[in-house]
Amino acid sequence: MKAIIDCNSFYCSCERLFRPDLTSKPVVVLSNNDGCIIARSDEAKALGLAMTGPYFQQRDLLQKHQVAVFSSNYNLYGDLSMRVMETLRAVMPSSSVEVYSVDEAFLDLDHIASGHYQEFAQHLRQTVEMWTGIRVSVGVAPSKVLAKMANRLAKKEKKKTNCVMVLEDGDHIEAVMKDYDVAELWGIGRKYAEKLRNHFGINTAWQLSHMPEEWARKHLGGIVGVRMIRELKGISCIPMKDPLENKKMISSTRMFGKPVFTIEELREAVATYVSRAAEKLRRQGCSAKVMDVFAVTNGKDGEKYAYDPRSDHRYVEMNHATSFTNELISYAMPLVESLFRPGHKYVKAGVILGEIVPDASVQGSLFDQQDPGRRKELMEAVDNLNFSMRNDVVKYVASGLKRNWKMRQEMRSGKYTTRWEELFEIK
DNA sequence: TCTGGGGTCCTAGGACCC
């Protein structure tokens, strides 16, 4: 059996942890740049606030109902996420925990005897809440897809289910699936949902589960669709992922707080993103061989916003895989030069690192001038300073000092758990 | 003039997730 454990309105719960006065009040958290609403508490959902709705369009409604609004505070969420995951690893055999996202983990329950799932899931839920203050919901079922379904149902009826739903018995599963909208399945997005409904008259999970595999292969993304059908039948075929796997691609991209028109500013921004991506790369002990830099323009007046993040990009394969910030920046800058077009209004830029390999297997270059050992120490020192003090306490000049383009974050809460100077105070 | 079949590798793009 598989379980998925999922934090309830995670970002909102994190904010509330340090603002107990907001318990059972509506709370929302905004995306970077304070652009969209990306998390809503139950109370905010009840007010009819749309997920990923643009903030400025809903501002009136938010004010009218005195909703507490926060800019996203990823340092805080990341730290609390780690605590939740550590709790799971303490209660479970740690190899059976797959961290799936910042607020979710799949669990392998093979060590639990049939008939004890409910009890175990409740125990998990209570332990996480007690140790971290974060409330979670648990779904248990024979496959990941069905566990996700159970989890969603548990969340929908928190009172009735006490945030846990176990789907074990065949009749129970059938009854639930007959009533479950196919569009809400994990793995069925907007496009497939439309196609299923309009072309094939499939509306429920139950109907979908009875389609032939060959049909799924043809119409539902090939092997992905076949797996979906099997998972719905309770045959687990989406494996648990190895937690030690490294990322295959690392990126850092941002909308600008204000549009950028000059190459100097674009250079600064890209150098900053390179630094950030390189940090992530070093954190997983890897180097990258290729780099892609892109910039998104906002057309001329009246023209539709071209939201293809790769619409204008340049790509370089480096002499050898590296994770040194200065080296990566020196590869990135010529890309910016060749990308930049005077007179354009840039609204976003980013960098993507690819062909990522563990440091241990990087081939040294014959023509390397600097001693890589020394540079490694330098990078570690920089990372440590930036981690323990304040972000970007040490940075490269190329990444700029003024940073006019930096994103807006007007309502960010304190980094209560990761920065001494922002420690939570009780008076 | 006639002009195969099988394989691999790469990239772009589409779909999905949170």
Add this chain to the structure above:
DNA sequence: TCTGGGGTCCTAGGACCC
């Protein structure tokens, strides 16, 4: 005025090879 960021996996199709 103002619409996020960071990923994954899969397929189709082109280029190239023998």
